[in-house]
Amino acid sequence: MKLEINDLAVAYDRTPILNGIRFSASSGEVVGIIGPNGCGKSTLIKTIAGINTPTTGTICMDNLNLAAMPKIEMARKVGYVPQDFQQLASITVLDTVTIGRRPHVSWALTRKDFTIINNAMKSMSILPLAHKRLDQISGGERQKVFIARALAQEPALYLFDEPTSALDIRHQIGVFRLIRDLAHKGGAAVLVVVHDLNFAQYYADKILLLKKGAIVAQGTPSEVMTREAIHDVYGVDMYSITTSKGVYMLPEWEAGTDMVSV
Amino acid sequence: MEENIEILYNKEWHHRLAVLLLLALVLGIAVIVAMNAGSIQVPFMDVFRALFSPEGLSNQTRMVIMDLRIPRILLAILTGASLAVAGTVMQALMRNPLVSPFTLGMSSAASFGAACAIVMSVVPLIALSVIEFQDAFIVLFAFIFGIGSVFLIYAISLKRGSTSATLILAGVVIGYIFQAGLMLLQYTSNNEKLRQITLWLMGGMWGANWSAVLLITPIVIICIAYLLYKAWDLNALLAGDEVALNAGVEIKKVRLRGLFFCTLAASACLAFTGIIGFIGLIGPHIGRMLIGQDNRYLIPCSALLGALILLVSDTIGRTIIEPVEIPVGVIMYLVGGIFFMYLILSRKNQIFT
16 A cells, blocks of 8 residues: 655645645555644644645545545545544443444444454553543543554554653553554554654654645654754754664753744 | 453343333333323223224224324324434534534524414415415424524534534524514414414424324434434544544534434424423433443434333323323423433433533
8 A cells, every 4th residue: 555645735724734745655654743833743644534625735545536535435544543532422432442443334343343343442451441431531541542443443544643642651652562563564554643753763664854834854764853854843952862772862951942932 | 352342242232222122112001001091091902902903992982092192192202202313413413412402492493483384374375275284384484494593503513613612502592583583473473373372382292183193204214214324423423523534424414414304303393293392402311321322222212212201291291180281391391300310310320421
């Protein structure tokens, strides 16, 4: 499977948010999307998920335009995990994960569906929460529920919008390992918006660096996440420290420009 | 661990099936009791004979069962089912537990429409068909105004920055606007029309006859069947618009069509019964407490509950102080309200927002 995005532009009420976006992602690849707040990362993910309509450009999967695809067919191919899930009814965890099977079933669930739901919930360790309502569990647990829902959908392309924003470090690592497995072992393509540059450089195969609605650099983490590029985009100086366990990026605490005005 | 979810799900399924069967059974019993009870007591054996072998029964018994009680029972069942299903689906579509055909201002709008039709019938009509014609007129007007108000609310909900609170407030305000028109009509109409309007506003099964039942039966069946067919989409909407969209739900289409069918079913019934509150708002919540959020089960459950609540209330209303009939609302709001309070207080972990 190959996702190809060409000349994509998106605007909200005529204010341009994204411009000239062009990149591709293939099966087996984790693409990390990084960039400062408000640079259009979430908009990009939502546009690929079909939630925002692009003003120009195309999003194609294996040369098929997603915009022209029936919604149900697209739902079998693309799974999306939103960043925030505010307006929720009192639906249970199990019912939420089950929604992931909706594109695949017409009415009743089969044994295969149950196995998939079971595995999705198990991998997010939310089986014990099955009968809890979404408003009875913590923000982090809720995030895991929505990841499990996307897993149950079994798409070829996953879109994660900051999937670990509410999770502790152990679960952050767990989710990123899962994301890597989805791509490397499961053969899916994964686009993930990441704020933590360390996670981005360690788990992503490819990085898109966004600034003010445009991709300013793309390539492998070591190609893209240079000191200069990070300084240019975030206005912060970062140091790379290489140890036997890997490469770590740390900010220079007191140097750099005034962050608020960046 | 492997079959954990399946076992859980099947257990739930059995529970849900049991609830539905039990409700159907109770409804069946209520129907038989309703045929038997009234100012003319018909023995149970005669009830069955009237249904299956009417020979040998007195004309009066036959008429009471076939022409008075059965249409009335059917009207109560159809109306209760439509209102409860409409409430369930509207709550799912708008993702708001306070939404019902009534909180959205639809009832005021439909009342205004019905009152218009009642007042306007001064226009000389073809003598023979006056009654049927006026009925059809009321149905049509109640429906047009009802659906107009719902789509107005829908348009407001699409505006950026509108929240559930905006929606409810807009519904209440739209309700007041139509109330103003309604009051004006009431104030200016003559005694006979005023009585008709007041009766309609009070609501009741007085309008039951076979032609009403035959007219609304197909409407109700088609509407409920369509909404049930969309149960998965409604389930997906509960997890938020973005998630529903990602699950392949065509949100706008589902919302618009869903609201259309809800309003059609509800207003078709209301046109004959007048204003019937409570069921549309509370029926779905009782259903959720009994059977959960999954609309594949919740919709039939709400339908049965709504039918049961309205039928029982109507039967009590027309028998409790015979031969005087108490408006169905009096019984329903009282008994239903107390039952609902009991459910809220007795459950620690109820599914209720």
